[in-house]
Amino acid sequence: MYSIIEQGGVQFKAVPGAKIRVPLISGAEAGSSLTIDKVLLTADDSGKISIGSPTVAGATVSAKVVEHGADKKVLVIKKKRRKDYKRKNGHRQKFTQIEIVSINS
Numbered sequence: 001m002y003s004i005i006e007q008g009g010v011q012f013k014a015v016p017g018a019k020i021r022v023p024l025i026s027g028a029e030a031g032s033s034l035t036i037d038k039v040l041l042t043a044d045d046s047g048k049i050s051i052g053s054p055t056v057a058g059a060t061v062s063a064k065v066v067e068h069g070a071d072k073k074v075l076v077i078k079k080k081r082r083k084d085y086k087r088k089n090g091h092r093q094k095f096t097q098i099e100i101v102s103i104n105s
Contacts, residue, residue, distance in 0.1 A: 003103050004041040005061050011040065014061050014100045024094040028065045033101070036061040042105050050105070059105050063098040070094050 002015045008023030014036075028034055039059040043049045050056050070092040078087040 001045050001103055002043050003039050003056075003059065003061060005036050006038040006040055007036060014063075014103065016100050016102055019066060019097055019099045021095045021097050023096070024068065025065070025096045025098075028096060030065055030067050033062065033064050034098070036063060042103065044105070056105075059103075061103050062101040064101055066097040066099050068094070068096050 002013055005012055005014045008025075010023060012020050012022065014020070025034070037055070037060050039052065039056045039061060040054065041049065041051050042056055042059050050059070052059070071094075073090045073092050076087075076089040076091060079085065
């Protein structure tokens with residue numbers, strides 16, 4: 001059984017027991033539970049697939065917040081040759097790691 005969910009404008013495959021990194025969910029403490037209701041697709045073990053338009057009616061995914069963190073640093077460098085123009089900037093994207101507890105169809 002799996003489902004495709006949307007969290008923070010990004011789509012993820014949710015399987016019970018899996019840990020996935022989603023964009024930062026502000027206000028969610030580590031160890032707390034949350035319910036995701038933007039379920040785009042659900043598939044049962046029997047092979048039955050439900051596709052929503054845009055979401056599957058009545059389907060939710062229960063998850064538990066494991067931790068918050070930041071990804072590796074990405075460097076952004078701008079340079080124009082012979083013009084003495086250089087800029088260096090770093091960015092660390094913040095994320096929330098969640099564990100999928102169950103899929104409720």
